[in-house]
């Protein structure tokens with residue numbers, strides 16, 4: 001049976017996922033772009049095949065549904081694709097205490113970050129194991145290094161991704177499959193509501209990185225078989241500082257500046 005080797009990237013119509021897809025297409029990987037933006041997927045299909053001369057497969061799928069991973073898997077089997085690289089990147093973000101959160105958003109986040117991410121690793125990982133090669137990169141976050149009140153659903157789901165990825169890495173090592181967790185810090189993307197966070201200012205003051213820089217660090221680290229990648233010096237420093245900060249200090253800071261973080 002002839003199969004087409006591809007790099008599968010979820011959430012590849014914007015931000016870090018799009019930049020990862022671009023880098024891999026430049027390296028002449030065929031790509032399978034999965035996202036919930038049909039028009040952007042069409043535009044990228046035509047752009048990538050023209051500019052990079054690679055095969056571009058697209059799948060329009062809401063990855064927060066419970067059967068999303070199975071749908072992606074069936075698409076891969078039906079189209080006789082061989083997933084050489086899996087990048088679980090799709091994600092979203094919201095601020096707010098647990099009890100203030102919308103239950104719909106909360107379960108969407110759990111399904112997308114935890115359920116779909118881990119099941120895609122299971123399905124694609126099985127084939128990689130059989131072939132004795134492959135790369136998996138799961139996008140976590142620096143928020144995974146601490147318990148963060150105010151973004152509990154986000155940070156804790158990213159903590160799951162980091163822990164899951166480390167365990168999977170150890171398991172897959174025996175089979176020649178390389179597994180990496182990418183933990184970006186603040187990156188100027190559509191993840192944030194532009195009415196709340198000024199991306200241009202964030203970049204100008206060096207607080208935020210560009211999506212292309214983060215993707216570049218991620219792909220390089222993935223091919224170099226790094227376990228965990230934290231792109232940027234400032235991000236690394238912030239991660240260490242957050243790990244050193246005791247939880248009582250976070251409690252006091254929240255108490256002092258509560259209005260800044262919470263909905264009225």
Ligand SMILES: NC(=O)c1ccc[n+]([C@@H]2O[C@H](COP(=O)([O-])OP(=O)(O)OC[C@H]3O[C@@H](n4cnc5c(N)ncnc54)[C@H](OP(=O)(O)O)[C@@H]3O)[C@@H](O)[C@H]2O)c1
Nearest residue numbers: 011013014015016062063064090091141186187189190191
């Ligand atoms: N930006 C940061 O500061 C930062 C920091 C740490 C980690 N990260 C992580 O990096 C990853 C990429 O985020 P980004 O910053 O590049 O933001 P982004 O530009 O908003 O990209 C997220 C991508 O995921 C897709 N997506 C979201 N929900 C989806 C769903 N239910 N089904 C299918 N696709 C879905 C989005 O499509 P739609 O726009 O159509 O929803 C978009 O293409 C995320 O996992 C995020 O948590 C980002």
